[in-house]
Amino acid sequence: MTSSKKIYELSPQRLYARVFTRILGDKIDEKEVEYLVGEVPRSDLGDYGIQIARFAKRIGVELEELSETVARELSREEVVADTRTIGGFLNIILDLEKLSELVFTAARNDREEYGLVRVEKPEKIVVEHTSANPVHPLHIGHGRNASLGDTLARLLRARGHSVQTRFYINDMGRQVAVLAYGYILAGRKPPRSIKPDHWIGQVYAITHTLVDIENLKKELEKLRLEGRDEEYREKLAELDNLVANALELREKDPELFDKIANAIKNRDPEREIATIMKKYEYREDKEIIDSIREAVELCLEGFKETLSRLGIEIDVWDWESDLAWSGEVEELLHRVKSSTYRSLHKGALALNLQQLLDDKEIREKLGIRQGEEIPPLILVRSDGTTLYTTRDIVYTLKKFREYNADKVYNVIAAEQRLEQLQVRLSLIALGYRREGLNTIHYLYEMVNLPGQKMSGRRGKYISLDELIDRAVEQAKIEVEKRNPELLQEEKNKIAETIGTAAIKYTLVSVSPLKPITFNLEEALDFTKNSAPYILYTHARAANILAKYNQPIEWEKIEYTTATENPHRKKLLKQLYTYPYIFVKSADEQKPELLINHTYNIADTFNQWYTSRDHVLGEKDPGKKQYKLALVYTTKQTLANTLKILGIKPLQKM
């Protein structure tokens, strides 16, 4: 039975790799051969090729001799019609008839799974992503994190791994204490009329700003008494800004603002917030515990709603406080105390991680350069309380333990690189070498908005919800224009898919290492390299099959037509390499490879579609079946990539 797995093994990369290994054994690196195989820029020179001269030279064989042997072996492969050597290159010419037959058979057999080649040894993988602070709605940066994390999880699942996604709820920081303080002052009564995380964001921003104003006033009073005029004037300007900000916040929700503002008068918010933090950490006060949990739950409810629009669902939600309360942190600290890496840093318990860098495996796996300096990591403050990173180490172990994981991916911004390195090195120092080496920091750069500084504390941000709404709105206008006859409900559904898909695609198709300046105009540009383009192409393909409205007659396909049309030839080749690209994309955790290849497929399909080589108008029954099979395989391939992006393919749009 022909499957995608076979197509993968017949991909040019695998063909060359196998043949080279067969001939040269371990004198070459199979992966290197795979990587060097490329498309031939001029079709008269062949389809795919490799620069064979470099190998001949390195291994010390005559070029002619090596070329001849390799060419002979390649020719024996069923998809290879011929070989050609030009200027140090050894190229293959594909047997397109045979290739069509194999690809179509695989597509027919694998149906929904075409191209999604499964690993032989599936792993258990945890992907932690998003993990936004639960004090305000998600913004575009969280959107990048969530989209990358979700796509990574789906990609690994499609590859056959068992994947669990987790979200770490940071409920122990000062931020949450500030929120809880305001939440209590506001009477713990969330309105039903507003999305809960947006309301929480308001409470947080109002409280934070008011607390800052109180603090600043106290400072000013002190400066005034001490007669430090210059500093006084500076701080006064700061206060003006804060007050202006407070007024803006009041405008959005006067009732809420006044309630918190009145309640906060004549109190000592700073001390009360500190008390909340401490009582929560030591699990002392039921009202405080309940309030924090309530407020955070409200925010998470909003998160889930937003994420769900993007097709994202988190499997497990972990509370940082549960870790702190569980005793696992103490257990870890026992280990630290008896560790040889233990040190005291001005009286605080710490781990000295520097010497671990002598280990080459550690350096390579964690991506650290020889000379890099890693500062000691403090785990316990002088007052005996633990730090965020301490709990993060415990959390990483928990992820491994609870899912029995082989690997843990942490989708976390690049700015946390050092912290993530310290977590992993600490694990190794404490005897968890396997866990330390198999924790992967899947890092991405920030998303900025042009000309805007966002601030959660001040309530200045553009939420992911607003961006999605804008995109959906835009899509709705188009749908309305194109398909006025559809039911309103259906139009809404289509617009929702297009809008959310556009945002997600924009965030995932760029390499995670590029800092993005998010441009709404561009994200709303639904042409060419965009999710709507892929969706549109899928709808076109689906439409052809829907109009034909019969099963494809695979046995009647006339394969000799394979070489007749340049667009079809190109498309076939791209469908043929799809399984290989999928595998590479999954195994290297680079979703953008798959996305770009899929875009190329869509592009070629549209070129063919708009050429005069129509499918349904084809008179020759055998040729018609060939074209239908090509449409079918394209549609399935597009659908599969969309599935990996968590986007539902549309039948019409």
Added chain:
RNA sequence: GGGCCCGUAGCUCAGCCAGGACAGAGCGCUGGCCUCCUAAGCCAGUGGUCGGGGGUUCAAAUCCCCCCGGGCCCGCCA
């Protein structure tokens, strides 16, 4: 001061790790294409000292060194 990442067409990016066959897309701009399977489409044209300078190599956008510009990190914050 030290470290990490980014710098490729007017704009947004792919290619760099694994050096080689003319440096590729999209947007923009110019001009075309709907009696024919959805024009969110297609075709043609326009546009590049690959940040700069050295080096290694038969061959450098790709590897090494220096410099410049941008982002981020170097907390008993989270």
